[in-house]
Every structure is written in structure tokens, then in C-alpha cells.
Amino acid sequence: MDYHLTLNWPDFIERYWQKRPVVLKRGIANFIDPITPDELAGLAMESEVDSRLVSHLDGKWQVSHGPFESYDHLGESNWSLLVQAVNNWHEPTAALMRPFRALPDWRIDDLMISFSVPGGGVGPHLDQYDVFIIQGTGRRRWRVGEKVPMKQHCPHPDLLQVDPFEAIIDEEMEPGDILYIPPGFPHEGYSLENSLNYSVGFRAPSCREMISGFADYVLQRELGSLRYTDPDVPNRDHPADILPSELDRLRGMMLSMINQPEHFNQWFGEFITQSRHELDIAPPEPPYQPDEIYDALKQGDKLVRLGGLRVLRIDGEVYVNGEKIDSPHRPALEALASHIVLNESLFGDALEDPPFLAMLAALVNSGYWFFED
Structure with missing residues (x-):
């Protein structure tokens, strides 16, 4: 309908x-x-x-x-x-x-x-x-x-x-x-x-959710190991004081992680494509071989995106259910993100590339796309 x-x-x-x-x-x-x-x-x-x-x-x-x-x-x-x-x-x-x-x-x-x-x-x-x-x-x-x-x-x-x-x-x-x-x-x-x-x-993520999610990303990848230094430690009237310049430096250390686009973009792509509710994932049995995916598409079969699956793009990179999809075939990746139903023509010559076909088979075998009845 x-x-x-x-x-x-x-x-x-x-x-x-x-x-x-x-x-x-x-x-x-x-x-x-x-x-x-x-x-x-x-x-x-x-x-x-x-x-x-x-x-x-x-x-x-x-x-x-x-x-x-x-x-x-x-x-x-x-x-x-x-x-x-x-x-x-x-x-x-x-x-x-x-x-x-x-x-x-x-x-x-x-x-x-x-x-x-x-x-x-x-x-x-x-x-x-x-x-x-x-x-x-x-x-x-x-x-x-x-x-x-x-x-x-x-x-x-x-x-x-x-x-x-x-x-x-x-x-x-x-x-x-x-x-x-x-x-x-x-x-x-x-x-x-x-x-x-x-x-x-x-979806309207809160600042609390994003800070928590980004902290998890930093910990999982063992980033942010740079430690605080102060070779020109300033004098102060009271040893208990933390000076504004020191707070600025500490805040700058934290912001420097967020201000790295390669990390922020990847974290947000992974974060925002995770569904807040369970998906009806049913991996095919037996799994498809890449050549079976190729033959089915060439014969006119269509792949349909699983309901609720989040597929988004940031600077040309495509993220699916919390993972980045690596492939040089940008038009084919764009098709994955833009279209709910996919046919052979949307993939172009990417189907002739074995690594892309293996990646597509992995997505289908994960239950993220399925062949239309």
C-alpha cells in the first residue's frame, strides 16, 4: 500500500x-x-x-x-x-x-x-x-x-x-x-x-545521551589517552585554587576529542543508526552465497530493507544499524541509504566487484535486507 x-x-x-x-x-x-x-x-x-x-x-x-x-x-x-x-x-x-x-x-x-x-x-x-x-x-x-x-x-x-x-x-x-x-x-x-x-x-537525542554515547566510543577505541600537562604551572595565592586558565585547558582537552570530525562523524553515524527497539531480524537459512545474490538481482528480483532498519549517510559514508559500511562504490552505497527497495540497476557496476558483492551478501545474511516475495 x-x-x-x-x-x-x-x-x-x-x-x-x-x-x-x-x-x-x-x-x-x-x-x-x-x-x-x-x-x-x-x-x-x-x-x-x-x-x-x-x-x-x-x-x-x-x-x-x-x-x-x-x-x-x-x-x-x-x-x-x-x-x-x-x-x-x-x-x-x-x-x-x-x-x-x-x-x-x-x-x-x-x-x-x-x-x-x-x-x-x-x-x-x-x-x-x-x-x-x-x-x-x-x-x-x-x-x-x-x-x-x-x-x-x-x-x-x-x-x-x-x-x-x-x-x-x-x-x-x-x-x-x-x-x-x-x-x-x-x-x-x-x-x-x-x-x-x-x-x-x-528522534531527538538529549545532550546526556550524546555525551554518554561518545564516551563509550572513546573507551571502546582506547582514544583520549593524552594526559594533562602544565610545564609552565602558574603561581597562585592559595594551593587549593584551580585557576580559570587550568579549567580552560582541561575543557579544551575534552573538546579536542569532539572537535575531530573523523571521530565525531563515525561515532554519530554508529550512534544514530542503532534502533531503540528490537528489529525483526531473521537471517536466511541457508545463507546466500555472493553469486546467488548476483544471479537473483540479474534475474529481476528485488531486495527490500528490513522494517525499522536505520541506514544513514555522513559525508558519503554509509552506516547501517550501528556499523560503517566500507566500500569505494559510492553510488551503490547511496542506493542502500536512499532506497527502501533495491533492484539491479541501482547498484550499477558494483555488482561486478567481488568485494562489494561479498559485503552485500553479508548484509542480506544478517537479515538487514531480504528478497521480495
């Missing part, structure tokens, strides 16, 4: 992106759900899949985490099933992510899908990332408030809820409608009838 957004991207970015929430009526015309509630419930029974059940009964919020064995105990109102990274596990839903590639791939995170019965929702809450919420089957009412500081109260520790707010958007959404919400705008949605919602979330 191909999904198309009726959206003027330059206008949207200028007026709304990270600025204001907006409802895009019929953002996807003639919307068809790529998944059924039963299929979603089945995914939430798998141990590898991140899922939650949220209910609101007698004024109390309850949250339970999957995998779930049964749903027989649930009533007909006031609960929601939420499943993260469904695009990693259910190929048809991955198509919902593709219209959003007008924004950078590295910023797109995952597709969370919720099924809610009447009254179901997670209460008023804040997100620290951008999200597009696509209405599927059913109707749901959404309220969005004015931007507030990132402060939550916790009626339940698993729900980043906020106090009630005055709405600047109060809209009943129908299939194909899209609600865009930037970070920091409180919002709440609750179902008016059995409904499916698709949330395309965006």
Missing part, C-alpha cells in the same frame, strides 16, 4: 514544524488501515515487542506491560493497547513511515500504534519529540494546549501526564486526518468509538 500526504512540505516546515500544532484534515486521502486490531493484539503477545495496556477506571490510572497472554479481562470502555515500533515487525505498516521522508531519515524514530475502545486514552501528557498522529478506523477526539515547560505530575509513574489545560485545538478526527504536535505542547486524546491511531515519532 502506498500512502501519499496532501501536504505542502516547505509551507508546513515554515509555519508549523517545531512551532505550532495543526490538524491536517484528510492528510491521507482514502486512508486504509495497514493492520487490524487483532493483528496488533497478536504482536503485543510477543516477548520481543514493546507494548502497554493503559486503563482509567474509577479515577485511577493503571498500566501493564506486555507480552500479554489474554485480553478477556478487559471491558468495553476506558482502555487502550499501545504497541511501539510496529514498523519493525509488520511490513505493511512500514509504508506509513515513507511519506514522512520529506524530513531527514535520522530524525524519524518509529511507528507506535494504539487501539482504543470508547473512552480509551492515556490522559493529558507531554512529549519531548515531534509526532504526527494519523487517525485510522474509528473516531477520536484530540485536545492540544499551549506550550508549557517540560514538567509533569505523576498519577502513574509510567505516564508522563500534566495538569488539565485549556485547548487551542479541540478536534474530532476521522480516518486519514493527521494531528501534528511539536515538543512541549500538552495533549490528550480519547476514543469516541473503537479506533486505531498511528503515531509517527521523531
Whole structure:
């Protein structure tokens, strides 16, 4: 299924992106759900899949985490099933992510899908990332408030809820409608009838995550062994004082590591291509030989990227799921990063090079790409 957004991207970015929430009526015309509630419930029974059940009964919020064995105990109102990274596990839903590639791939995170019965929702809450919420089957009412500081109260520790707010958007959404919400705008949605919602979330790494990730990179490669020196150690009035010039030198030592583009770029490529959720990796058995990959592509077969696999490019270097791919065949590497479905023509003469073909076979045998049925 191909999904198309009726959206003027330059206008949207200028007026709304990270600025204001907006409802895009019929953002996807003639919307068809790529998944059924039963299929979603089945995914939430798998141990590898991140899922939650949220209910609101007698004024109390309850949250339970999957995998779930049964749903027989649930009533007909006031609960929601939420499943993260469904695009990693259910190929048809991955198509919902593709219209959003007008924004950078590295910023797109995952597709969370919720099924809610009447009254179901997670209460008023804040997100620290951008999200597009696509209405599927059913109707749901959404309220969005004015931007507030990132402060939550916790009626339940698993729900980043906020106090009630005055709405600047109060809209009943129908299939194909899209609600865009930037970070920091409180919002709440609750179902008016059995409904499916698709949330395309965006990745916004924090400074804490990046410092921690870069420190791991430095340690793994045994970098940063340069030690502090002070051949012209300055005099001071008190031996206990650490002078501003010394702090500047210490800070400079740390910044000198980050300011080396070859290390920073490689670290960020590895860091940002790691999925935050498990992937549905199924290596082929038996593994493909390089000549079998060659023959299949030459016969017109197509390679499809695994749902949720992050493939990104920095200065012509391509990174896949936390690893840099080494090859001199830049156009072929660009094809790996740019296209979800690959055919022979996109690889050009790289297929005639045995080292490239061996590298491609290794990617396929890792379960990152698979041949289209």
C-alpha cells in the first residue's frame, strides 16, 4: 500500500514544524488501515515487542506491560493497547513511515500504534519529540494546549501526564486526518468509538545521551589517552585554587576529542543508526552465497530493507544499524541509504566487484535486507 500526504512540505516546515500544532484534515486521502486490531493484539503477545495496556477506571490510572497472554479481562470502555515500533515487525505498516521522508531519515524514530475502545486514552501528557498522529478506523477526539515547560505530575509513574489545560485545538478526527504536535505542547486524546491511531515519532537525542554515547566510543577505541600537562604551572595565592586558565585547558582537552570530525562523524553515524527497539531480524537459512545474490538481482528480483532498519549517510559514508559500511562504490552505497527497495540497476557496476558483492551478501545474511516475495 502506498500512502501519499496532501501536504505542502516547505509551507508546513515554515509555519508549523517545531512551532505550532495543526490538524491536517484528510492528510491521507482514502486512508486504509495497514493492520487490524487483532493483528496488533497478536504482536503485543510477543516477548520481543514493546507494548502497554493503559486503563482509567474509577479515577485511577493503571498500566501493564506486555507480552500479554489474554485480553478477556478487559471491558468495553476506558482502555487502550499501545504497541511501539510496529514498523519493525509488520511490513505493511512500514509504508506509513515513507511519506514522512520529506524530513531527514535520522530524525524519524518509529511507528507506535494504539487501539482504543470508547473512552480509551492515556490522559493529558507531554512529549519531548515531534509526532504526527494519523487517525485510522474509528473516531477520536484530540485536545492540544499551549506550550508549557517540560514538567509533569505523576498519577502513574509510567505516564508522563500534566495538569488539565485549556485547548487551542479541540478536534474530532476521522480516518486519514493527521494531528501534528511539536515538543512541549500538552495533549490528550480519547476514543469516541473503537479506533486505531498511528503515531509517527521523531528522534531527538538529549545532550546526556550524546555525551554518554561518545564516551563509550572513546573507551571502546582506547582514544583520549593524552594526559594533562602544565610545564609552565602558574603561581597562585592559595594551593587549593584551580585557576580559570587550568579549567580552560582541561575543557579544551575534552573538546579536542569532539572537535575531530573523523571521530565525531563515525561515532554519530554508529550512534544514530542503532534502533531503540528490537528489529525483526531473521537471517536466511541457508545463507546466500555472493553469486546467488548476483544471479537473483540479474534475474529481476528485488531486495527490500528490513522494517525499522536505520541506514544513514555522513559525508558519503554509509552506516547501517550501528556499523560503517566500507566500500569505494559510492553510488551503490547511496542506493542502500536512499532506497527502501533495491533492484539491479541501482547498484550499477558494483555488482561486478567481488568485494562489494561479498559485503552485500553479508548484509542480506544478517537479515538487514531480504528478497521480495
